[in-house]
Amino acid sequence: MIENITGRCMAVRTLSAARAITRRYDSALRPLGITITQFTLLAAVARIEPDSITELADKLWMERTSLTRGAKLLEADGLIERRVEEGVRKRGLRISDKGIKLLREAYPLWQSAQQDVEEQLGKQVSEANHFLDLLRSAPF
Amino acid sequence: MIENITGRCMAVRTLSAARAITRRYDSALRPLGITITQFTLLAAVARIEPDSITELADKLWMERTSLTRGAKLLEADGLIERRVEEGVRKRGLRISDKGIKLLREAYPLWQSAQQDVEEQLGKQVSEANHFLDLLRSAPF
DNA sequence: ACTATTAGTGTGTATATGCACGATTATAAC
């Protein structure tokens, strides 16, 4: 029974792949004091302008409460604004001017990391895309 | 510039895929009070019987300090033993009887999750394997 | 209008992860 579980387990493989990639992006963005998770969240807020946390969580395939805390970090840095109104549950999110400025500065750094990773993967990318889409939509 | 960064970013895609898969495995193992990360670490210790944390971290493509803390959790539950000797730096890891027992109980649960995921992916799996191997060996 | 259900949110607690540091052991150079 002590077979090679680690080598076959899809959780191990996807996790370690994700960690490696995340490190590459985080490293690129470090000069700006932002992580890839935060950067992409910021970009998503700018693009989607969600009316609620839940809406954004659904669109980003993220756990709602994880997103709540991520958004709080961005808010603490003044990069986004959370609408908090008396007697209203929904929390609309909007990017701030400071957030837009950071997004502009971070974009080329993200792009270079993105290019690196895509080049590493070469023509596997299209297959990888298919693979990742499958995972994303899987009813786990 | 507010293009669809989230949809293209490989970090986002691999992370969300890994999260989805991890949730599936964690859910299967929850009755035993262990996570997929801990289960695979336990299995790796049983199989490799590493003479040092660093050795294991290298083989599992994990960050050393993350592994240190993971091993501490397993040790706290009495599932593994960490060799701590006066004047010796290396920390050999060995699975305990309790650990072996848990491994046996957890195995079929892991297997069912593994099967689920592989079925979901269907014949993409071979491509996925290639993809994941590429990522693993990438010099990020 | 009243009540039951659903939707939306945040917090407590715990694990997972990574980096920067500092500390000690082991090894190599001389």
Next chain:
DNA sequence: GTTATAATCGTGCATATACACACTAATAGT
């Protein structure tokens, strides 16, 4: 033997993630 270098380890701090729970707003049913 002494000193320099490398190997090995742990901790502090911060972010990321998930689940269980509790709370309140909104909506539907009557």
